[in-house]
Amino acid sequence: DTxxxxxxxxxxxxxxxxxxxxxxxxxxHNRLYWYRQTLGQGPEFLTYFQNEAQLEKSRLLSDRxxxxxxxGSFSTLEIQRTEQGDSAMYLCASSGLGLTEGYTFGSGTRLxxx
Amino acid sequence: DQQVKQNSPSLSVQEGRISILNCxxxxxxxxxxxxxxxxxAEGPTFLISISSIKDKNEDGRFTVFLxxxxxxxxxxxxxxxxxDSAVYFCAASAGVAAGNKLTFGGGTRVLVKP
Numbered sequence: 499d500t501x502x503x504x505x506x507x508x509x510x511x512x513x514x515x516x517x518x519x520x521x522x523x524x525x526x527h528n529r530l531y532w533y534r535q536t537l538g539q540g541p542e543f544l545t546y547f548q549n550e551a552q553l554e555k556s557r558l559l560s561d562r563x564x565x566x567x568x569x570g571s572f573s574t575l576e577i578q579r580t581e582q583g584d585s586a587m588y589l590c591a592s593s594g595l596g597l598t599e600g601y602t603f604g605s606g607t608r609l610x611x612x
Numbered sequence: 613d614q615q616v617k618q619n620s621p622s623l624s625v626q627e628g629r630i631s632i633l634n635c636x637x638x639x640x641x642x643x644x645x646x647x648x649x650x651x652x653a654e655g656p657t658f659l660i661s662i663s664s665i666k667d668k669n670e671d672g673r674f675t676v677f678l679x680x681x682x683x684x685x686x687x688x689x690x691x692x693x694x695x696d697s698a699v700y701f702c703a704a705s706a707g708v709a710a711g712n713k714l715t716f717g718g719g720t721r722v723l724v725k726p
Contacts, residue, residue, distance in 0.1 A: 540716030
């Protein structure tokens with residue numbers, strides 16, 4: 499297993515366009531998390547899945563954001579009608595049920611909204 | 613409200629000396645704490661963790677100390693090496709009941725000078 503994979507690595511989009519990011523977690527991990535990180539800040543929780551069920555969404559996740567994890571495998575994060583404030587690094591992570599070894603993060607998708 | 617704080621945005625240390633990174637938290641429900649290291653253009657990498665039932669955990673050059681009464685933890689890196697130059701994030705979790713979500717501090721940038 500090559501770890502957590504995120505695509506694309508970079509995305510530049512015009513304001514108002516929709517974007518979709520993909521995350522492929524470590525195959526034996528049943529939990530998948532999305533975080534957002536802006537410059538000079540730590541990652542902020544957005545949402546998480548246990549298998550295919552989305553169990554929690556942060557209030558940071560406006561109605562323009564939606565995440566899915568069909569069949570408990572890969573996950574997608576879609577942002578509709580992007581705004582300049584959406585510009586950030588979007589990080590995906592996966593883990594087993596415990597935290598002893600923490601999460602394994604992907605390299606992230608850097609979104610720039612122009 | 614910032615539940616996890618890293619009050620030192622940066623730290624400079626000579627190679628071979630000790631690096632001490634500090635982290636404070638406010639939420640008494642946090643019972644598991646982690647440290648991550650992040651290089652530019654990469655996702656955070658797990659370093660070390662500690663449960664609230666312990667006050668110290670050691671892994672090679674890295675030791676984490678937890679003071680529950682003060683709601684304070686620290687990471688010691690001994691000896692510091694140039695490859696340790698990165699941004700370090702402290703993170704806390706309220707456990708399985710909270711979905712193992714992590715709340716991150718703002719990070720401390722460490723520069724190890726040869």
